[in-house]
Every structure is written in C-alpha cells, then in structure tokens.
Amino acid sequence: MVCAAVGVCPGGSHRRFPFFGKWFGCVANRGARRVSMARRRQKIGEILVGWGIIEQESLSDALKHGMENGRRIGEALVELEFCKEDDVTKALATQFGLEYLDLDKNMIPTGSLDLIPSDLIKRHMVLPVEKENERLKVVITDPLDLETLDLLRFRLNVEITPVLAPASKVREYINRFVEGRNDDLSQTMKSIDQAVEEEAAVAVEGVGDDEDGDAPIIRLINLLIGEAVRSRASDIHVEPMSDRVRVRYRVDGVCLIRDDIPKNMQSAVTTRLKIMAGVDIAERRLPQDGRIKMKIGGEPIDFRVSSCPAYHGESIVLRILRPESANVGIQKLGFESANYEMFQRIIRRPNGIFLVTGPTGSGKTTTLYAALQELNRPDKKIITAEDPVEYNFTGINQCQVREGIGLTFSRILRAMLRQAPNIILVGEIRDREVGDVAIQAALTGHLVFSTLHTNDAPSAITRLIDMGIKPFLVASSIQAIMAQRLIRLICPECKEEDPAPDRYVLRLLGLTEEQLAGKTIYRGKGCSRCSGTGYRGRQGIFEMLQMNSELRELAFNRAPSNQLRKAAIASGMRTLLDDGNLKILRGVTTPEEITRITQQEGLVTAETE
DSSP: OOOOSSSOOTTOOOOOOEETTEETTOHHHHHHHHHHHHHHSOOHHHHHHHHTSSOHHHHHHHHHHHHHHTOOHHHHHHHTTSSOHHHHHHHHHHHHTOEEOOTTTOOOOGGGGGGSOHHHHHHHTOEEEEEETTEEEEEESOTTOHHHHHHHHHHHTSEEEEEEOOHHHHHHHHHHHTTTOOTTHHHHGGGHHHHHHHGGGSOSTTGGGOTTOSOHHHHHHHHHHHHHHHTTEEEEEEEEOSSEEEEEEEETTEEEEEEEEEGGGHHHHHHHHHHHHTOOTTOOSSOEEEEEEEEETTEEEEEEEEEEEETTEEEEEEEEEOGGGGGOOGGGSOOOHHHHHHHHHHHTSSSEEEEEEOSTTSSHHHHHHHHHHHHOOTTOOEEEEESSOOSOOTTOEEEEOBGGGTBOHHHHHHHHHTTOOSEEEESOOOSHHHHHHHHHHHHTTOEEEEEEOOSSSHHHHHHHHHTTOOHHHHHHHEEEEEEEEEEEEEOTTSEEEOSSOOHHHHHHTTOOHHHHTTOOOEEEOOOTTTTTSSEEEEEEEEEEEEOOHHHHHHHHTTOOHHHHHHHHHHTTOOOHHHHHHHHHHTTSSOHHHHHHHHHHTTHHHHHHO
C-alpha cells in the first residue's frame, strides 16, 4: 500500500517525502506493510527451532526474558546465549526474504563506500555494497527500519536493495574502514596527483606512522598495506588493467582480489609506492627494486618492492617480510618423524652439499634459514651469499649480491673460501660457474646449503649435470636433496569431519581403502578467522633423497631422472605425494589441497601411473 503523490495522506502523518510518486514517510504505509509482512512470514523463533539451532524450551525462556526486559526475541536469544547473532540475522533474512551478507567472507570494495556520505553510514549503521542500474545495494541491520531506507532513497535519489548483516559486524566494519574517512573524498580525488607531488619530500623511514596525513592517497596506501599485514598476506599486487587498477593479496599462497582502484588514480598510487620504496619516480621504462620500512601495529615490517613495466602501466609487488617468518624453527616446518631425524643428521655433517628444491614461493629459503638457526653457535662460522638478503641474523655473515658492480654469486663464493667458514649458504645455484665453486667448497671440507629450481629431488642431479658440471663431481659432493611444497592447513576454529569426501580425489591421490580404514577425513567449514576459506596457515610437505652408493653410481653414469627416482624410492625415499597423504590421514589438511599442490607440478599422475 502506497500513498498518492498528490492528495491527502491516508495516514494523516503529513511526513511527506514525495519521491518517484510514493509517500515514503507515510506512517500508515509503514504500518500496513508491517501488518502484511507479519501475516505471511514465519516467526524468527519458529525458523531457528526448525533449523535445529535452538530448542522449544529455549525459545520459551527467551520470550519470557524479552517481555521482562523489553527485548526483541532475537536480542533475548543472543543475551541468553542460546544462539549467535549471525543465526538471528540469517533467520531475519529468511523471514523477510532478504539476502544475508557475511562481512567476514565478503569485503566491500573501498570505492563503494563513497556511494553514501560517511555521516549517514555512521549515523544509520548502513554500508553501500554496489550500484547497478540505478539501484544501490545497501547493508542494513534491521529490516523494519523503513525510515532509514526511505531517507536513503530521498537523499541519494536511487532505489535501495537492502541486504542484512549482524549489527556488531557492521559496526566493526564501519570502525575499521569508514571512521576518519574524508566525507568529500570523491571530490578530493581529483587533486590526487597534486597531493602526491606535495608528499614527494616525505622521508621513507617512518612513513607508515603518518596515519593522519591529509592527502587521500597516503591514507589509501597505508590502509591497503596495514590491512594486508593484518590479513597475514605475503604479497600485495598492484596491477594496472585497461579500465582499473586491481589490488590483490596473496594469503597462504593463494591470490585474493581485494579491491579495484579507479584508473585515474593509477599514476598517484604508483608514484606514492615508488616514493616510499625510494626508487626513481621518473623511470617508467625499466624494472626497479626498492624497500619500504614501516611500523604496523607497533612492529617494524620490511617490504621488498618490485616494479615492472607492463602494457597498461607499471605493475608493483610488495613482498611482506615479517621477522617472525624466518624464525619458524625446524619443528614447525611440518616434518614427519622419519624426515625430521634425517634432516637433523644431514645438516650436522661436516662437509658436502645439501640442496633444497622447489618452485618460487615453496618455502626453500625459510627451511634453510631454520637449518642455519639450528647450527648458529659461537664455534661455527657461517657465511651466506643471497640475492637479496631478506632477513638479518645475529652471528651470521650475510653478503648481498650486487650484479651492477660485479659482486656476483661466484665472486662472493671465492671470497668466502678465504674467510675459513664452516658453513656456507648460496642463495641459488643458477649456472655452471656457481655450481663448480659450490662443489669445490664442499669437496674441501665445507658444508654447503643451496637451492635449485626443479620439480622433485631426483631431477636436481640431472639439472646440475645439464648445467655442465661433471657427473663425478655431482656424485661425490652431494649428500642429500630435499624437494618441498607448502600446503594450507585446515583452520582449527572451523575444523569439522568431512561426511562425504570425494572418492575420485582420494583415488587420484592413491589412498586405498586399507589406508582409510579407521581414519577420519577433515575439512574447514569456513569462519571469520580464515575469511571463509576453511584454511589458515601453511606447512611443508617434503621429499628427502639421501645419496647412497647406488644413486652415486647412477649419477656418475648420467642416468635419467625417472631411473634415479625409482632407485631413490626403492631405497626408502618418501615422495611429496606420500608425505601429503600422511598429513591428510592425520587431519592436518584436505585431499583437495594435496591434489591442488601435487597436480600443479604433475606429481599425482607420475605417482599413480
């Protein structure tokens, strides 16, 4: 029932908001709508009882509590802890036929918050989600607050599509992302380029402390960086597209889209990040590397910044370097007991080469740092050659590779040997020259740690020989090779038994009925702690190849990698797939996660053929 735009209001309230031919402020209209809704809608208590969330007895107690204390039934149920606020809001959404929006799993793009003035957002507890075809989707907390919806229609001159979210989460979201925003931010964005030029003199050190800077671009960048750190992201990707600038966070190895920044802000965002990283803002044709130091939450965080010219502009990636990431400790890397004991034996050998292999981002450097921390004692001299030095350690001599001045891996390695070290770490064996020097160091009584980019452990032997290193040197110097990957762990907050695991995936992983007998497969349901993914944190899966006489002979005779692999498995090597299956059976991760990681490198097919 609606009032005519011209004539007498049937409710007699005279609160006239004539808009699109309707009397949105009419009291009679609101009352009639409430009556009609009540007639055809199920009650909240009945919905929750039907869902099995509360018992009928609990509903009766809540009704009594609500009458005595002037509370709505939903408020009473939450106060008495019979159910959660999320449950009540979902029941309300069902009752009124509205969409429920989980703000823990769905982040509202920053640009959408400009669709409603921040004073209205804070005063009426609403959040704009998106605007499409002159309809604005708005998060509300009370479906009966028709006055607020009418006001938004009148002020914004659009039709409103309401969606529901819990009041506490809307309040938290507003406090986190809306408080302190400039009400006229959209107008101010027009002068961003000028604001960036004015900020060019800002010192790189401590730039993150200027939380109250007047320039919108400073607040935007600080907000994105701070949120990425709090979200446990390892990288921030700022990627120009044809019509926007896409911002993504990499969390637990998976890229998640965070926001789309307007295209006209691309120059300002890029320039601001380059200023903070201390690189040349005028150079746009060549890649550049820089570093940012900021304090986030009172803790110093380093960011390794890389800019690369792309078709639509410079793509910038910020690698987040947390001090605690390098101090994981061997026990927390994810070793099963047999591999852990073997790892401890190998890193304590007096000489030889220990190689860690895997693709970029598989945790090779973290593993080697954990080994060095274990061996870092006053009676040992440790020298590293890294490109770049990501973390600093007390008691370890770390050398930064600088190709521009001729300070290469091979040159640092030769200088290292004159420093009489016990242990040497070479960031990566990239070519024959570095490999030859590393092998000579191993053969002259040094323990050498290094990394190599291969898919599995046996392939490292053939890779070194293909580089041009003599087979007898490879066979005699290498003590062990370890391949690794990082897998996501099931979130402990929402971990639950998987009642119907995918049998096809289990067969693909080679898990037999005998192995599954008496075992429980788990999954993550998805919660606010894990942003709805069901995963939180990562561990490694490992493939440890320890050289023996048979493998040395095969390496000397240039045997292919598949032959080396068969011999290694026959001698007791547990493959990456087998190590992943053990973690599935222990309830650490899911079959889908192991399939994702192993299929990515073609390991599942190799193992199941």
